[in-house]
Structure formats: structure tokens, C-alpha cells
Amino acid sequence: MKSGLMAALAVAGKDLRTEWRTKESLNASVSFALVILVLFSFAFDLDREEKLTISGGLLWLVYAFAGALIVNRSFARELPNDCLDVLIASPAPGWAIFLGKAFACFLLLVLVELISLPIFGLFYNINWTGSFFPLLLVIALATWGITVVGTAFSAVTVNVRLRELMLPVLLYPLLIPLLIGAMELTTGLLNGNAVLSDIRILLVFDAVFTSLGIYLIDFILVI
Amino acid sequence: MSAVDITNLHFLFFGYSAAWLIMIGFVFLLVRRSRRIDRELSRLKSLVEDKEK
Amino acid sequence: MREKTIYGLGILGTLLLLWNFYTIFLVIPIDALQGNIFRIIFIHVPAAITAFAFYGVAVLASIAFLITKKFDWDSMAVSAVEVGTMFTMVNLATGSIWARVEWGIWWAWDARMTTQLMLFLLYLGYLLMRPAVTEPTQRATMSAILAIFAAADIPVVVMAIRLHNVRTQHPGPVLETGGLAPVYWPPFLIGILAFLLLGTAMILVRLHQESSSREIDSLRQELHSI
Numbered sequence: 001m002k003s004g005l006m007a008a009l010a011v012a013g014k015d016l017r018t019e020w021r022t023k024e025s026l027n028a029s030v031s032f033a034l035v036i037l038v039l040f041s042f043a044f045d046l047d048r049e050e051k052l053t054i055s056g057g058l059l060w061l062v063y064a065f066a067g068a069l070i071v072n073r074s075f076a077r078e079l080p081n082d083c084l085d086v087l088i089a090s091p092a093p094g095w096a097i098f099l100g101k102a103f104a105c106f107l108l109l110v111l112v113e114l115i116s117l118p119i120f121g122l123f124y125n126i127n128w129t130g131s132f133f134p135l136l137l138v139i140a141l142a143t144w145g146i147t148v149v150g151t152a153f154s155a156v157t158v159n160v161r162l163r164e165l166m167l168p169v170l171l172y173p174l175l176i177p178l179l180i181g182a183m184e185l186t187t188g189l190l191n192g193n194a195v196l197s198d199i200r201i202l203l204v205f206d207a208v209f210t211s212l213g214i215y216l217i218d219f220i221l222v223i
Numbered sequence: 224m225s226a227v228d229i230t231n232l233h234f235l236f237f238g239y240s241a242a243w244l245i246m247i248g249f250v251f252l253l254v255r256r257s258r259r260i261d262r263e264l265s266r267l268k269s270l271v272e273d274k275e276k
Numbered sequence: 277m278r279e280k281t282i283y284g285l286g287i288l289g290t291l292l293l294l295w296n297f298y299t300i301f302l303v304i305p306i307d308a309l310q311g312n313i314f315r316i317i318f319i320h321v322p323a324a325i326t327a328f329a330f331y332g333v334a335v336l337a338s339i340a341f342l343i344t345k346k347f348d349w350d351s352m353a354v355s356a357v358e359v360g361t362m363f364t365m366v367n368l369a370t371g372s373i374w375a376r377v378e379w380g381i382w383w384a385w386d387a388r389m390t391t392q393l394m395l396f397l398l399y400l401g402y403l404l405m406r407p408a409v410t411e412p413t414q415r416a417t418m419s420a421i422l423a424i425f426a427a428a429d430i431p432v433v434v435m436a437i438r439l440h441n442v443r444t445q446h447p448g449p450v451l452e453t454g455g456l457a458p459v460y461w462p463p464f465l466i467g468i469l470a471f472l473l474l475g476t477a478m479i480l481v482r483l484h485q486e487s488s489s490r491e492i493d494s495l496r497q498e499l500h501s502i
Contacts, residue, residue, distance in 0.1 A: 149425070152421075152425070156418050156421055156422070157405075157418075159409075159414060160405065160408050160409050160418070161408045161409070161410075162408060166404075166405055166408055169401050169404060169405075170401045170405060170422065173394060173397040173398045173401060173426075173429075174398065174425060174426065174429050176394060176433065176436070177429065177432040177433045177435065177436030177437075178432075178436075180436040180437070180439070180440050181436055181439070184439065184440060198439055200435075201432065201435055201436050201439065204432055204435065205432050208428055208432060209425075209428070212424070212425065212428055216342075216421055216424065219342050219417060219420075219421060220417070220418075220421055222417070227311065228311055228312060230377070231311040231312040231313045231377060232312050234313055234373055234374075234376065234377045235312050235313050235315055235316060237373055238313075238316040238319070238320075238369070238370045238373040238374065239316070239319065241366075241369040241370065241373065242319045242323070242366045242369065242370055245362060245365050245366050245369060246362070246366065246474070249359075249362045249478070250478070253478060253481050253482065253485075256485055257481065257484075257485055260485055260488045260489060260492065261488070263492055264488055264491060264492055264495070267492060267495040267496065267499065268495065270499055271495055271498060271499060271502070274499065274502045275502070
């Protein structure tokens with residue numbers, strides 16, 4: 001168990017180091033998030049009230065799109081030079097590889113989200129500093145859900161044709177309940193009338209899909 | 224019959240038609256696929272027999 | 277033998293449906309509140325129940341494939357998903373028309389319809405992904421994983437939609453207001469039975485197609501090697 005966790009941290013560290021040196025998916029993700037934020041501000045002409053109403057929904061749409069870019073790279077970066085085969089053949093248990101990669105994606109996506117948040121606040125004139133810590137909790141829980149399912153599907157689609165297209169098509173329907181919960185909570189927090197018991201959805205989603213991912217990853221990685 | 228009743232019947236007709244069309248459409252797709260598979264199978268079987276001779 | 281079973285099931289199912297029509301249109305009294313459109317329930321709900329049943333079969337078959345690695349289970353899974361998706365489309369179409377009459381809008385984000393839409397999207401992804409993978413074992417494993425993830429998502433979806441609807445006050449599901457009067461139960465149950473029989477016939481046809489496809493693949497390989 002302990003060696004498994006060490007292996008998971010090693011995998012996570014490797015992914016983070018690789019990403020930090022090239023910053024390719026980080027750059028792509030942040031740019032994409034910014035572009036969407038700008039596009040949405042042109043798409044609708046809203047007054048202050050309406051902006052507050054759509055704030056949570058908009059923010060998580062942006063995060064979901066940015067997240068797909070990051071998780072897509074997760075297993076795709078192992079394809080050149082047969083790195084994926086080597087990883088599977090290593091003594092690290094399947095769940096350790098899975099959790100390590102999911103954790104790396106999680107940290108990267110949270111970074112992208114925290115960079116986008118002040119810009120979102122700027123463009124839409126929304127004050128997010130008031131409820132920052134509850135917001136951070138929602139971001140953490142929902143992002144973990146996105147990355148855990150995203151990493152599992154990244155592994156599933158790694159050898160599929162049109163991977164960049166298939167991964168979002170498969171991922172987003174599955175994420176809908178998580179995104180609903182995150183959107184409701186975020187809108188509530190930004191408006192000052194959140195119902196914190198909604199966090200149950202995020203917790204249930206995270207619990208179900210983390211365990212499912214850990215349990216099924218060995219079947220996925222054999223393919 | 225009132226106007227509401229007539230509208231209701233119209234929509235009922237649309238509803239049932241939609242359901243039947245979808246089901247019949249699916250059966251049609253199944254039949255078409257079956258024909259295609261049977262054709263391909265017999266073609267390949269005759270090719271294999273020819274090659275074995 | 278197999279052909280006879282398929283024909284038998286298909287004919288029996290069709291006959292039941294036709295007999296049901298007679299009951300639905302000529303025997304049953306009209307619902308006082310909703311009028312004639314209420315009769316659509318005899319297709320709308322049985323389609324949903326049948327779809328659920330077949331999706332359940334698909335998930336069990338997927339799990340069986342992961343455990344046994346036998347392709348027959350993969351064939352069963354894809355057949356069940358296809359037929360289930362077809363019935364879900366019937367449910368969505370009839371539900372939309374019913375909503376148009378009931379509430380004046382073609383779509384209402386109420387719990388039942390949205391769950392059905394979710395199921396449709398999830399398993400549509402399953403059907404879209406299969407052609408994208410050419411290697412059979414890979415395809416079967418991926419499909420199985422997808423089916424299991426999709427099934428695990430459903431309870432969470434129900435939870436999330438309930439919460440969302442409470443917040444935004446969308447109309448509640450139509451069936452929840454009072455139960456079904458006893459006079460409506462026979463055609464309702466027969467409708468479910470008819471759809472299950474028809475669906476099973478379709479699945480059997482599809483299963484045969486899958487095994488023929490595998491035979492085609494092995495013949496192709498044989499041809500290449502001769």
C-alpha cells in the first residue's frame with residue numbers, strides 16, 4: 001500500500017515536471033479559458049442581476065472545457081516511445097498510476113482555474129473574494145471529479161482514432177451531475193445565498209467515480 | 224368535440240406516429256444490416272472455397 | 277430454431293400491441309383532466325421501462341465480459357444498448373409531444389425527461405465510440421468500461437436533477453400526481469410486455485448479426501493468410 005502511494009506520487013511528480021518544463025497544455029488551457037470568457041461576454045448583453053445569476057454556470061462551463069484539454073494530454077503524452085507500455089510493465093500497481101496521473105491533472109486544472117477566476121471577476125464585475133474559502137472547497141471537490149473521470153477516459157481513449165474529439169463527447173454527459181452541483185453551489189456562493197448541503201452531490205460523485213476508476217483501471221490499462 | 228379535444232387528438236396521432244416510425248425505422252436498419260452481412264459472408268465463403276481449390 | 281424464436285417473439289409482441297390499441301382507444305375512458313393525450317402514456321412509460329431493462333442487461337453483460345473475456349457478452353451488451361437507445365428515443369419523442377400539450381412547451385427540464393435524455397446521451401457516446409476502435413478486444417473492453425461508468429452515473433444524475441429542479445422550480449413529473457387508476461393497469465402492463473417481447477426479438481437479431489460479423493472477420497483473416 002505504502003509503496004503504491006509512493007509510486008503514485010512518483011507518477012504525479014513525473015507528469016507535473018514534464019508539464020512544467022514544456023507548459024504546453026497549461027498554456028493551451030489558460031488561453032482557451034480566456035477566449036471562452038471573452039466570447040461569452042460578447043454573446044450576452046446582461047445587467048448586473050443577470051450576470052450574477054449565470055455566474056456559476058458560466059464559470060464551470062469554462063472550467064469543464066479547459067479541463068478536457070488537460071486530461072486529454074494525461075495518457076496521450078505516454079504514447080511516443082512506448083512510454084505507456086513501460087509504465088504498465090513497471091511494478092507500480094494500476095491504481096497508483098491512475099491516482100498519480102489524476103492528481104497531476106487535478107493540480108494543473110486547479111492552477112488554470114485559479115488563474116481564470118480573477119479574470120472572470122474582472123470581465124463580469126463579480127466579487128469572488130467574499131466567499132473565497134468555500135469557493136475553493138467547491139473548486140477542489142468538483143475539479144477532482146472532473147480529473148478522476150477525465151483521467152479514466154483518457155486511458156480508455158488513448159488508442160482510439162479521433163481521440164481529441166471522442167474524449168469530450170464521452171466525458172461531458174458523464175460530468176453533467178457534477179457540473180450541476182458545482183454550478184448551483186458557485187452561483188449560490190457568488191450571490192451570497194448558497195445551500196451548502198448541495199455539496200453532497202460533489203462528495204457522492206467523487207466517491208463513486210474514484211472507487212470505480214481505481215477498481216476498473218486494471219481492465220482499462222490492459223487494452 | 225371542443226377545439227381542445229381536437230388538438231389533443233392531433234398530438235396523440237403525432238405521438239403514436241413518432242413512436243411507430245422510430246420502431247419501424249430501427250427494424251428497417253436491422254434488416255438492411257442483415258442483408259449486407261449475409262451478402263458479405265457468402266462472398267467471402269465462396270472466395271475461400273475458390274482459393275482452397 | 278433461432279429464426280422461429282425471433283419470428284415468434286416479434287409476432288407475439290406485435291399482436292399484443294395491436295390488441296392494446298383496441299383497448300386503449302375503444303375501451304378505456306378518457307382522463308377527465310388531460311383528455312385524449314393521456315393515452316400516450318401507454319407508449320411513453322413502457323418504452324422507458326423497456327429501455328431501463330435493456331440498459332440493465334447491457335451493464336450486466338459488460339461486467340460479464342470484463343470477467344470472462346468472452347465476446348458473446350460483448351455482442352449482448354452492444355445489442356442491448358442499441359435496442360435500449362431506440363426505446364429511449366421513443367420515450368423522448370412521446371414525452372416531448374406530451375409536454376407540448378400539457379405545458380405548452382416542447383421540452384421541460386423535469387426530472388424524468390432529463391434523466392432519460394442523460395441516458396440517451398451517455399449510451400449514444402457508447403454507440404459512437406465503437407466504430408472508432410478497430411481492434412475487437414480493445415473495442416469490447418472500452419465499451420464495457422463505458423457502459424459501467426454510464427450506469428454508475430445514473431443515481432448521481434437523479435440526485436443532481438432533483439436538486440436543480442427544486443432550485444429552479446420546474447414542473448414535476450406528470451405521473452407523480454396521483455397514481456394510475458386501476459382501469460388503466462391492464463393495457464399498461466400489456467404494453468410493457470409487448471415492448472419487452474419486441475425488444476428481445478430485436479436483440480436476438482442483432483446478436484446473430486454480431487456473430488456473423490465475427491465470422492466475416494475470421495474469414496477475411498483466413499483469406500489474407502492463404
